[in-house]
Amino acid sequence: MPKEPEARKAGANHGQQDNSDEAQIRSRLKRIKRQVLVLSGKGGVGKSTVAANLAVSLVLAGKRVGLLDIDIHGPSIPKILNLEARKVRSEGSEIMPIEVMPNFKVMSIGFLLPSRDDAVIWRGPMKYQMIKQFIKDVQWGDLDFLIVDSPPGTGDEPLSVIQLLGKADGAVIVTTPQEVALADVRKGISFCRSLGLPVLGVLENMSGFVCPKCGERTDIFKSGGGEEMACRMEVPFLGMIPIDAEVVRACDLGIPIVRSGENQSKTAKAFGPATRALLDLDENC
Ligand code: ADP
Numbered sequence: 001m002p003k004e005p006e007a008r009k010a011g012a013n014h015g016q017q018d019n020s021d022e023a024q025i026r027s028r029l030k031r032i033k034r035q036v037l038v039l040s041g042k043g044g045v046g047k048s049t050v051a052a053n054l055a056v057s058l059v060l061a062g063k064r065v066g067l068l069d070i071d072i073h074g075p076s077i078p079k080i081l082n083l084e085a086r087k088v089r090s091e092g093s094e095i096m097p098i099e100v101m102p103n104f105k106v107m108s109i110g111f112l113l114p115s116r117d118d119a120v121i122w123r124g125p126m127k128y129q130m131i132k133q134f135i136k137d138v139q140w141g142d143l144d145f146l147i148v149d150s151p152p153g154t155g156d157e158p159l160s161v162i163q164l165l166g167k168a169d170g171a172v173i174v175t176t177p178q179e180v181a182l183a184d185v186r187k188g189i190s191f192c193r194s195l196g197l198p199v200l201g202v203l204e205n206m207s208g209f210v211c212p213k214c215g216e217r218t219d220i221f222k223s224g225g226g227e228e229m230a231c232r233m234e235v236p237f238l239g240m241i242p243i244d245a246e247v248v249r250a251c252d253l254g255i256p257i258v259r260s261g262e263n264q265s266k267t268a269k270a271f272g273p274a275t276r277a278l279l280d281l282d283e284n285c
Contacts, residue, residue: 041184082254
């Protein structure tokens, strides 16, 4: 056991380290105008797909965007953006994000894992440290938006990132129309409210299936549940994205649907209201 003065010195060093980390985080965040989290109550609802498509939509609207994937247990951004073979490099104490295209920088825990099949078994404090490093040490530069793809639920990771960002601008909550996902989303809204994080709106994904052959729409799950729930919980509704094989194909190719093809499909256009809600944040500076 360290003697009393040594223990006090170690404590003081820790305190100094925390203060210097805090100062570095603040100076990084000063250069990022808007910070938005993409959350979902449960996995598999298309949260990462939405995060990637919103990020690309903002780039297409002329914004400088960073996309941070902290979905430790299932980082899918490298796959969605076809970046799986890419490695991040560091310069001094800084980690360089991957520049996918001009004005679009991406950082994902997936870049740091030796193999996509590796399981990540980390306890809360380790996750906190990793998320802290992604904000403190990644050279984001000047950004209009940092979009954070958070793991599903209301656990350590969203809590850590909300605390570290300090004053994020808000959260987009992704859900599917089924009741179970909606119950989870209500929890997500309460979680944001209890942390003082504004809910920018609810986006209903996988809402109805439009047949690519005949164009007929079938509501495989119940449709419109997200809108009803958003209305009841008094948060904005950001629209419905249909189940579309093109979304999967685009993801497999690593090209989000919002930028695949000159003429945007109906599905790509369905990201419009959510993109608009984020752009409004920037315009209301
Ligand atoms: P999450 O981040 O919520 O776990 P993902 O974004 O990884 O979910 O999506 C899960 C799967 O669903 C992926 O294979 C993705 O291509 C697919 N997907 C997401 N949204 C749609 C959609 N609107 N239509 C069809 N497939 C979709």
